[in-house]
Amino acid sequence: MWIYEKKLQYPVRVSTCNPMLAKFLVEQYGGADGELSAALRYLNQRYTIPDKVIGLLTDIGTEEFAHLEMIATMVYKLTKDATPEQLIAAGLGPHYANNDKALMYTNAEGVPWTASYIQAKGDPIADIYEDIAAEEKARATYQWIINMSDDPDLNDGLRFLREREIVHSQRFREAAQILIDERGKKKIF
Amino acid sequence: MTKQVPPEYYQLLEELQAVDFVLVELTLYLDTHPNDQDAIQQFNYFAKESKRIRKVFEKQFGPLLQFGHSYSAYPWNWADSPWPWQV
Amino acid sequence: MPTPHKVYYPFISPFDPCKPIVAKTYSTPPHLYMQMQPPNLAQFTPHEALRAGTLWKVLYDPYFGPYEKLRKEDSSHD
Numbered sequence: 001m002w003i004y005e006k007k008l009q010y011p012v013r014v015s016t017c018n019p020m021l022a023k024f025l026v027e028q029y030g031g032a033d034g035e036l037s038a039a040l041r042y043l044n045q046r047y048t049i050p051d052k053v054i055g056l057l058t059d060i061g062t063e064e065f066a067h068l069e070m071i072a073t074m075v076y077k078l079t080k081d082a083t084p085e086q087l088i089a090a091g092l093g094p095h096y097a098n099n100d101k102a103l104m105y106t107n108a109e110g111v112p113w114t115a116s117y118i119q120a121k122g123d124p125i126a127d128i129y130e131d132i133a134a135e136e137k138a139r140a141t142y143q144w145i146i147n148m149s150d151d152p153d154l155n156d157g158l159r160f161l162r163e164r165e166i167v168h169s170q171r172f173r174e175a176a177q178i179l180i181d182e183r184g185k186k187k188i189f
Numbered sequence: 190m191t192k193q194v195p196p197e198y199y200q201l202l203e204e205l206q207a208v209d210f211v212l213v214e215l216t217l218y219l220d221t222h223p224n225d226q227d228a229i230q231q232f233n234y235f236a237k238e239s240k241r242i243r244k245v246f247e248k249q250f251g252p253l254l255q256f257g258h259s260y261s262a263y264p265w266n267w268a269d270s271p272w273p274w275q276v
Numbered sequence: 277m278p279t280p281h282k283v284y285y286p287f288i289s290p291f292d293p294c295k296p297i298v299a300k301t302y303s304t305p306p307h308l309y310m311q312m313q314p315p316n317l318a319q320f321t322p323h324e325a326l327r328a329g330t331l332w333k334v335l336y337d338p339y340f341g342p343y344e345k346l347r348k349e350d351s352s353h354d
Contacts, residue, residue, distance in 0.1 A: 006253045008273045009210065010326065011203055056220035063213060073274035143303065143339055150343035162339055163329025167217065170307035170335060174221035177312055207322035214331035218313065225315050235322075 002062070009066040010160045013153035014077040019090035021154060022078035023108060024145050028161075029071045030105030030113040033137040037117040039064035041134060048122045053175040057131075060168050067161055072103055074154060128176045135169035194276055198250055202276075205242045211235050278309045280337050305337040 028034040042061035046054050079087070079101050087096045095110065105113035119130045142162035146155050215232040222228060243253060251266045252259030261267060281301045288296045318333045325331040328338070 003254055003256060003258055006251075006255075006267075006273060007202060007206065009206065009213070010329075011199070011206060012274075053220075056217065059213075059216050059220055063217075069273065076274050139303070139305070146339055146341040146344075149341060152344060155341060155344060159338055159340075160327075160329040163335075163337065166305045166307050166337055167214070167330050167332075167335055169305075170310065170313065171217050171221055173307065173310075174312050178221060203323070203326070207326040210326045211322045211331055214325065218331075222313070222315065227316060 002065075008070055008073060009063070010070060010157060012070050012073045012077070012157045014074055014151060014157075015153040016151050017078065017082055017086070018151060019079045019082045019087050019092050021145075021149050021151060022075045023090055023092055023095075024148060025071060025075055025078070025108075026104075026106060027108035027141055027145070028138070029068065029075065029103065031107035031141070032117040033134055033141055034107070034113075035064050035068040035071055035138075036105060036113060038134060038138065039068060040115075041118045041120070042131065044118060045120050045127045045131070048120070049124050049127060050179065052178055053124070053128070056171055056175050060171065063164070063168075067164065070157060070161065074157060075103055076101075078154075124179050125176065128172055128179060132169055132172045132176070135165045135172060139165035139169070192270070194250070194271060198276070201242070201246045201249070205239065205246055208235055208239045208242060212239060278304065278306060280305060303337070303339065306334055310334070 030036055039061050042057045042064065046057045046061070049057065079092070082090075082101075084093075084096060087093060095104070104110075107113075119127070119134075121127055121130070139162050142158050142165065146158050146162070149155050149158070212232065212235050215228055215235065219225065219228055219232060247253055247259055251269055252261060255267050259267075280303060282304050283299050283301050285299055286297070288298070313332070319325065319331050320328055320333060320336075328336045330336055
Protein backbone atom coordinates (compact mmCIF):
# COMPACT_ATOMS: atom_id res chain seq x y z
CA MET A 1 0.00 0.00 0.00
CA TRP A 2 1.20 3.51 -0.72
CA ILE A 3 -0.07 6.78 0.70
CA TYR A 4 0.21 10.01 -1.26
CA GLU A 5 1.52 13.00 0.62
CA LYS A 6 0.44 16.43 -0.57
CA LYS A 7 3.88 18.01 -0.51
CA LEU A 8 7.09 17.88 -2.51
CA GLN A 9 10.18 16.36 -0.95
CA TYR A 10 12.12 19.54 -1.74
CA PRO A 11 10.92 23.10 -2.47
CA VAL A 12 11.28 23.17 -6.26
CA ARG A 13 11.75 26.57 -7.87
CA VAL A 14 12.20 27.58 -11.48
CA SER A 15 13.19 31.14 -12.39
CA THR A 16 12.68 31.39 -16.16
CA CYS A 17 10.07 30.26 -18.65
CA ASN A 18 12.42 27.98 -20.57
CA PRO A 19 10.77 25.05 -22.34
CA MET A 20 14.13 23.97 -23.79
CA LEU A 21 15.22 22.91 -20.31
CA ALA A 22 11.95 21.01 -19.91
CA LYS A 23 12.80 19.07 -23.05
CA PHE A 24 16.16 18.04 -21.56
CA LEU A 25 14.71 17.31 -18.11
CA VAL A 26 12.25 14.82 -19.50
CA GLU A 27 15.23 12.48 -19.73
CA GLN A 28 14.90 12.06 -15.96
CA TYR A 29 11.14 11.60 -16.24
CA GLY A 30 10.80 8.82 -18.81
CA GLY A 31 14.39 8.02 -19.75
CA ALA A 32 16.38 4.84 -19.14
CA ASP A 33 18.11 6.16 -16.02
CA GLY A 34 15.26 8.44 -14.99
CA GLU A 35 13.23 8.48 -11.81
CA LEU A 36 10.37 6.33 -13.15
CA SER A 37 12.79 3.61 -14.19
CA ALA A 38 14.53 3.82 -10.82
CA ALA A 39 11.33 3.54 -8.79
CA LEU A 40 10.01 0.61 -10.80
CA ARG A 41 13.40 -1.13 -10.91
CA TYR A 42 13.86 -1.17 -7.13
CA LEU A 43 10.28 -1.94 -6.24
CA ASN A 44 10.27 -4.82 -8.71
CA GLN A 45 13.53 -6.33 -7.48
CA ARG A 46 12.20 -6.52 -3.92
CA TYR A 47 10.36 -9.76 -4.51
CA THR A 48 13.43 -11.82 -5.34
CA ILE A 49 16.13 -10.52 -3.01
CA PRO A 50 17.20 -11.54 0.53
CA ASP A 51 15.06 -10.06 3.30
CA LYS A 52 17.86 -7.95 4.73
CA VAL A 53 17.87 -5.58 1.75
CA ILE A 54 14.13 -5.53 0.95
CA GLY A 55 13.56 -2.58 3.29
CA LEU A 56 16.21 -0.53 1.53
CA LEU A 57 14.82 -1.27 -1.96
CA THR A 58 11.32 -0.38 -0.76
CA ASP A 59 12.41 2.92 0.77
CA ILE A 60 14.65 4.06 -2.07
CA GLY A 61 12.01 2.97 -4.60
CA THR A 62 9.46 5.06 -2.75
CA GLU A 63 11.75 8.08 -2.58
CA GLU A 64 12.24 7.83 -6.36
CA PHE A 65 8.52 8.53 -6.81
CA ALA A 66 9.00 11.73 -4.83
CA HIS A 67 11.80 12.62 -7.25
CA LEU A 68 9.57 11.82 -10.21
CA GLU A 69 7.09 14.34 -8.85
CA MET A 70 9.87 16.93 -8.50
CA ILE A 71 10.89 16.45 -12.14
CA ALA A 72 7.24 16.68 -13.21
CA THR A 73 6.95 19.90 -11.22
CA MET A 74 9.99 21.37 -12.96
CA VAL A 75 8.69 20.41 -16.41
CA TYR A 76 5.24 21.73 -15.53
CA LYS A 77 6.61 25.07 -14.38
CA LEU A 78 8.98 25.42 -17.33
CA THR A 79 6.22 24.87 -19.89
CA LYS A 80 3.02 25.96 -18.16
CA ASP A 81 2.73 29.41 -19.72
CA ALA A 82 4.97 28.93 -22.72
CA THR A 83 3.50 30.02 -26.06
CA PRO A 84 3.39 27.70 -29.08
CA GLU A 85 6.16 29.85 -30.59
CA GLN A 86 8.37 29.25 -27.54
CA LEU A 87 7.65 25.55 -27.68
CA ILE A 88 8.56 25.42 -31.37
CA ALA A 89 11.79 27.30 -30.67
CA ALA A 90 12.61 24.76 -27.96
CA GLY A 91 12.11 21.84 -30.31
CA LEU A 92 8.84 20.92 -28.61
CA GLY A 93 6.63 21.66 -31.63
CA PRO A 94 6.03 17.97 -32.36
CA HIS A 95 5.23 17.35 -28.70
CA TYR A 96 2.77 20.24 -28.68
CA ALA A 97 1.12 18.96 -31.87
CA ASN A 98 0.39 15.65 -30.22
CA ASN A 99 0.13 16.41 -26.49
CA ASP A 100 -0.17 20.14 -25.90
CA LYS A 101 1.51 20.63 -22.46
CA ALA A 102 0.75 17.13 -21.24
CA LEU A 103 3.72 15.30 -19.78
CA MET A 104 4.73 12.09 -21.49
CA TYR A 105 6.94 9.30 -20.21
CA THR A 106 9.59 9.66 -22.89
CA ASN A 107 13.28 10.44 -22.84
CA ALA A 108 14.70 13.78 -24.01
CA GLU A 109 14.55 12.56 -27.61
CA GLY A 110 10.88 11.63 -27.35
CA VAL A 111 11.41 7.86 -27.24
CA PRO A 112 8.62 6.32 -25.12
CA TRP A 113 9.54 4.73 -21.82
CA THR A 114 9.95 0.99 -22.05
CA ALA A 115 10.09 -1.82 -19.49
CA SER A 116 13.38 -2.94 -21.00
CA TYR A 117 14.98 -0.11 -18.98
CA ILE A 118 14.27 -2.21 -15.89
CA GLN A 119 16.88 -4.79 -15.07
CA ALA A 120 16.04 -7.69 -12.80
CA LYS A 121 18.21 -10.78 -13.03
CA GLY A 122 16.99 -12.43 -9.85
CA ASP A 123 20.59 -12.69 -8.68
CA PRO A 124 21.03 -10.46 -5.63
CA ILE A 125 24.58 -9.37 -6.46
CA ALA A 126 23.79 -8.70 -10.12
CA ASP A 127 20.71 -6.70 -9.17
CA ILE A 128 22.35 -4.57 -6.48
CA TYR A 129 25.31 -3.80 -8.76
CA GLU A 130 22.79 -2.85 -11.43
CA ASP A 131 21.24 -0.43 -8.93
CA ILE A 132 24.59 1.11 -8.03
CA ALA A 133 25.26 1.65 -11.74
CA ALA A 134 21.78 3.11 -12.21
CA GLU A 135 22.41 5.66 -9.45
CA GLU A 136 25.74 6.70 -10.96
CA LYS A 137 24.15 7.03 -14.41
CA ALA A 138 21.37 9.19 -12.99
CA ARG A 139 23.99 11.29 -11.18
CA ALA A 140 25.83 11.82 -14.47
CA THR A 141 22.59 12.75 -16.26
CA TYR A 142 21.93 15.44 -13.65
CA GLN A 143 25.44 16.78 -14.23
CA TRP A 144 24.91 17.05 -17.98
CA ILE A 145 21.59 18.82 -17.49
CA ILE A 146 23.09 21.23 -14.92
CA ASN A 147 25.87 21.93 -17.46
CA MET A 148 23.27 23.06 -20.00
CA SER A 149 21.08 25.05 -17.61
CA ASP A 150 21.52 28.73 -16.79
CA ASP A 151 18.58 28.71 -14.38
CA PRO A 152 20.04 28.92 -10.86
CA ASP A 153 16.79 27.93 -9.13
CA LEU A 154 16.31 24.92 -11.35
CA ASN A 155 19.92 23.90 -10.78
CA ASP A 156 19.35 24.12 -7.04
CA GLY A 157 16.68 21.43 -7.30
CA LEU A 158 18.77 19.36 -9.71
CA ARG A 159 21.72 19.55 -7.32
CA PHE A 160 19.50 18.14 -4.58
CA LEU A 161 18.47 15.27 -6.86
CA ARG A 162 22.07 14.59 -7.87
CA GLU A 163 23.11 14.45 -4.22
CA ARG A 164 20.33 11.92 -3.57
CA GLU A 165 21.85 9.65 -6.22
CA ILE A 166 25.11 9.75 -4.26
CA VAL A 167 23.41 8.78 -1.01
CA HIS A 168 21.40 6.03 -2.72
CA SER A 169 24.55 4.68 -4.35
CA GLN A 170 26.23 4.60 -0.95
CA ARG A 171 23.32 2.67 0.56
CA PHE A 172 23.30 0.18 -2.31
CA ARG A 173 27.05 -0.28 -1.89
CA GLU A 174 26.37 -1.04 1.77
CA ALA A 175 23.63 -3.46 0.72
CA ALA A 176 26.19 -5.25 -1.45
CA GLN A 177 28.49 -5.45 1.58
CA ILE A 178 25.68 -6.90 3.67
CA LEU A 179 24.95 -9.50 0.98
CA ILE A 180 28.57 -10.67 0.78
CA ASP A 181 29.32 -10.52 4.50
CA GLU A 182 30.72 -13.89 5.65
CA ARG A 183 28.93 -13.89 8.97
CA GLY A 184 25.64 -13.05 7.37
CA LYS A 185 25.60 -10.23 9.84
CA LYS A 186 26.30 -6.52 9.64
CA LYS A 187 29.92 -5.61 10.30
CA ILE A 188 30.51 -2.98 12.97
CA PHE A 189 33.34 -0.65 12.09
CA MET B 190 -9.28 35.76 -9.36
CA THR B 191 -6.60 33.26 -8.57
CA LYS B 192 -5.98 32.26 -5.01
CA GLN B 193 -2.65 32.78 -3.35
CA VAL B 194 -1.01 31.01 -0.47
CA PRO B 195 0.41 33.15 2.35
CA PRO B 196 4.17 33.28 3.02
CA GLU B 197 3.67 31.15 6.15
CA TYR B 198 2.62 28.30 3.88
CA TYR B 199 6.09 28.16 2.38
CA GLN B 200 7.84 28.63 5.73
CA LEU B 201 5.89 25.96 7.51
CA LEU B 202 6.12 23.63 4.55
CA GLU B 203 9.90 23.94 4.46
CA GLU B 204 10.02 23.35 8.19
CA LEU B 205 8.21 20.06 7.60
CA GLN B 206 10.25 19.22 4.50
CA ALA B 207 13.45 19.65 6.50
CA VAL B 208 12.36 17.38 9.34
CA ASP B 209 10.88 14.81 6.97
CA PHE B 210 14.09 14.86 4.96
CA VAL B 211 16.10 13.98 8.06
CA LEU B 212 13.69 11.07 8.51
CA VAL B 213 14.25 9.89 4.93
CA GLU B 214 18.01 10.02 5.44
CA LEU B 215 17.86 8.20 8.77
CA THR B 216 15.52 5.58 7.30
CA LEU B 217 17.91 4.70 4.49
CA TYR B 218 20.86 4.74 6.90
CA LEU B 219 19.08 2.48 9.37
CA ASP B 220 18.11 0.08 6.58
CA THR B 221 21.80 -0.78 6.34
CA HIS B 222 22.73 -0.02 10.00
CA PRO B 223 19.92 -1.61 12.02
CA ASN B 224 21.96 -1.69 15.24
CA ASP B 225 22.83 2.01 15.49
CA GLN B 226 21.03 2.94 18.67
CA ASP B 227 21.87 6.66 18.51
CA ALA B 228 20.43 6.89 15.01
CA ILE B 229 17.26 5.09 16.11
CA GLN B 230 16.88 7.50 19.01
CA GLN B 231 17.31 10.42 16.64
CA PHE B 232 14.83 8.85 14.24
CA ASN B 233 12.17 8.55 16.94
CA TYR B 234 12.79 12.12 18.06
CA PHE B 235 12.29 13.50 14.55
CA ALA B 236 9.28 11.25 13.94
CA LYS B 237 7.61 13.00 16.86
CA GLU B 238 8.79 16.39 15.64
CA SER B 239 7.33 15.67 12.19
CA LYS B 240 3.95 14.84 13.71
CA ARG B 241 3.99 18.07 15.68
CA ILE B 242 4.76 20.32 12.67
CA ARG B 243 2.36 18.37 10.46
CA LYS B 244 -0.47 19.05 12.88
CA VAL B 245 0.21 22.80 12.80
CA PHE B 246 0.44 22.81 9.00
CA GLU B 247 -2.72 20.78 8.48
CA LYS B 248 -4.70 22.98 10.83
CA GLN B 249 -3.93 26.00 8.63
CA PHE B 250 -3.65 24.55 5.16
CA GLY B 251 -5.59 21.31 5.09
CA PRO B 252 -4.74 17.63 5.05
CA LEU B 253 -1.40 16.36 3.82
CA LEU B 254 -2.29 12.68 3.76
CA GLN B 255 -5.37 10.78 2.75
CA PHE B 256 -7.11 7.46 3.16
CA GLY B 257 -7.68 8.44 6.75
CA HIS B 258 -4.15 9.40 7.74
CA SER B 259 -5.24 13.04 8.07
CA TYR B 260 -8.52 14.41 9.44
CA SER B 261 -10.88 16.32 7.20
CA ALA B 262 -12.59 19.64 7.81
CA TYR B 263 -16.09 20.41 6.49
CA PRO B 264 -16.53 20.54 3.57
CA TRP B 265 -14.09 17.86 2.38
CA ASN B 266 -10.86 19.81 1.84
CA TRP B 267 -8.43 17.18 0.64
CA ALA B 268 -9.02 17.96 -3.02
CA ASP B 269 -8.57 21.72 -2.58
CA SER B 270 -5.80 23.32 -4.57
CA PRO B 271 -3.03 24.18 -4.55
CA TRP B 272 -1.35 20.89 -5.30
CA PRO B 273 2.36 20.52 -4.63
CA TRP B 274 3.50 21.21 -8.19
CA GLN B 275 1.37 24.35 -8.43
CA VAL B 276 2.74 26.40 -5.53
CA MET C 277 39.35 14.21 2.14
CA PRO C 278 39.49 12.74 -1.35
CA THR C 279 39.13 15.15 -4.27
CA PRO C 280 35.61 15.25 -5.78
CA HIS C 281 36.89 15.11 -9.37
CA LYS C 282 39.72 13.68 -11.37
CA VAL C 283 41.37 15.02 -14.51
CA TYR C 284 42.64 13.34 -17.65
CA TYR C 285 44.25 14.69 -20.79
CA PRO C 286 42.94 13.23 -24.06
CA PHE C 287 45.27 12.89 -27.05
CA ILE C 288 45.06 15.93 -29.30
CA SER C 289 45.48 15.39 -33.02
CA PRO C 290 46.42 18.26 -35.36
CA PHE C 291 43.45 17.07 -37.46
CA ASP C 292 40.83 17.48 -34.71
CA PRO C 293 38.24 19.92 -36.09
CA CYS C 294 37.04 21.52 -32.83
CA LYS C 295 39.08 23.59 -30.42
CA PRO C 296 40.58 20.92 -28.18
CA ILE C 297 39.41 20.43 -24.64
CA VAL C 298 42.82 19.96 -23.10
CA ALA C 299 41.80 18.65 -19.71
CA LYS C 300 38.69 16.53 -19.13
CA THR C 301 37.27 16.01 -15.67
CA TYR C 302 34.89 13.52 -14.13
CA SER C 303 33.18 13.36 -10.76
CA THR C 304 34.41 11.08 -8.02
CA PRO C 305 31.95 11.78 -5.21
CA PRO C 306 32.94 11.04 -1.61
CA HIS C 307 30.86 7.86 -1.21
CA LEU C 308 33.25 6.08 -3.57
CA TYR C 309 35.87 6.29 -0.82
CA MET C 310 33.64 4.87 1.91
CA GLN C 311 32.78 1.25 2.64
CA MET C 312 30.06 0.85 5.30
CA GLN C 313 29.30 4.30 6.65
CA PRO C 314 30.73 4.49 10.17
CA PRO C 315 28.33 5.47 12.98
CA ASN C 316 28.06 8.97 14.46
CA LEU C 317 29.34 10.96 11.50
CA ALA C 318 28.89 14.74 11.59
CA GLN C 319 25.46 15.88 10.43
CA PHE C 320 23.92 19.01 8.98
CA THR C 321 21.02 20.69 10.77
CA PRO C 322 17.64 19.68 9.28
CA HIS C 323 17.39 22.85 7.15
CA GLU C 324 20.98 22.59 5.95
CA ALA C 325 20.45 18.89 5.22
CA LEU C 326 17.42 19.59 3.06
CA ARG C 327 19.34 22.22 1.10
CA ALA C 328 22.40 19.97 0.80
CA GLY C 329 20.44 16.88 -0.23
CA THR C 330 22.09 14.81 2.49
CA LEU C 331 22.15 14.66 6.26
CA TRP C 332 25.81 13.68 6.36
CA LYS C 333 28.50 16.27 5.81
CA VAL C 334 31.02 13.80 4.39
CA LEU C 335 28.62 12.75 1.62
CA TYR C 336 27.97 16.33 0.49
CA ASP C 337 29.29 16.93 -3.02
CA PRO C 338 27.61 19.95 -4.65
CA TYR C 339 27.87 20.14 -8.44
CA PHE C 340 27.75 23.45 -10.28
CA GLY C 341 27.39 24.09 -14.01
CA PRO C 342 29.46 26.45 -16.15
CA TYR C 343 26.76 29.15 -15.84
CA GLU C 344 27.13 29.08 -12.07
CA LYS C 345 30.85 29.76 -11.79
CA LEU C 346 30.33 32.64 -9.37
CA ARG C 347 28.28 30.56 -7.00
CA LYS C 348 30.86 27.83 -7.17
CA GLU C 349 33.54 30.21 -5.94
CA ASP C 350 31.22 31.31 -3.14
CA SER C 351 30.81 27.79 -1.86
CA SER C 352 33.05 26.31 0.78
CA HIS C 353 33.45 23.10 -1.22
CA ASP C 354 37.09 22.25 -1.90
